[in-house]
């Protein structure tokens with residue numbers, strides 16, 4: 638089969654199969670070049686303790702600074718990077734860059750905090766992920782407790798594999814967060830089994846929390862059950878004061894969203910952190 642005949646043949650095979658193929662191949666080769674030419678960068682979105690209003694962590698979010706098109710959002714290229722496997726070297730770059738940045742902030746006297754990095758399925762399923770993360774931590778000197786890895790529920794479908802990999806991260810002292818929680822099939826019992834440290838409630842539930850009583854009930858249940866199991870909760874996509882107050886009433890302690898900050902360039906966040914020290 639074309640699939641087994643080597644990378645190039647496989648690409649041509651794919652191109653012939655879909656009318657979008659050629660466009661996709663162009664995008665694939667520009668993503669490859671972008672990595673070589675250092676066109677990727679990370680923005681950092683603050684995570685807030687609702688009690689104090691202080692920044693307690695950040696999430697690293699990738700952008701592509703394209704030479705002619707400008708900043709491109711991850712939604713536009715992560716799926717193709719995932720499909721082509723380019724997400725593996727890109728993902729490694731993201732982990733290394735986030736760790737280096739976090740070390741730099743700590744060295745500048747900013748109180749140490751976690752940086753969260755999104756993993757893709759392809760990355761999570763690679764046998765050497767744990768080793769890669771471990772060597773990046775050694776190389777950068779970052780304390781493992783200041784790097785959080787975000788996975789999604791769908792990555793834990795193979796329960797035994799998830800238990801094994803997540804157990805290894807646990808042993809290394811690296812916190813794990815389930816991103817977009819509530820959109821998949823997993824239940825909270827499994828979250829305990831996987832020794833998940835934190836759940837990030839998907840933004841779709843927060844968006845309608847004031848108007849959709851089912852969404853409000855789901856959020857309320859997740860928060861109550863997670864705390865009973867000793868798992869932290871953060872709400873994502875908080876845009877209004879009403880949403881924030883509602884979440885506070887449900888005893889949600891951590892939020893992330895435009896109400897406080899959009900994802901910021903590293904220098905801008907640094908200024909903010911230095912001035913609020």
Ligand code: C2E
Nearest residue numbers: 698699710711712731755756757874875876893894895900
């Ligand atoms: P995510 O991990 O769920 O990240 C949250 C997304 O929601 C970010 O979009 C963020 O800018 C956006 N957001 C945050 N607060 C609000 C809000 O209050 N309102 C609204 N409407 N949106 C908000 P972004 O940066 O475009 O990233 C989109 C997705 O791309 C991410 O979703 C994540 O799945 C993926 N992604 C981003 N960076 C990486 C990366 O380095 N590696 C991988 N594998 N995926 C990444």
Ligand code: MG
Nearest residue numbers: 696755787816
């Ligand atoms: Mg995320």
Ligand code: MG
Nearest residue numbers: 755787816817
């Ligand atoms: Mg995500």
Ligand code: MG
Nearest residue numbers: 816817839873
């Ligand atoms: Mg999310």
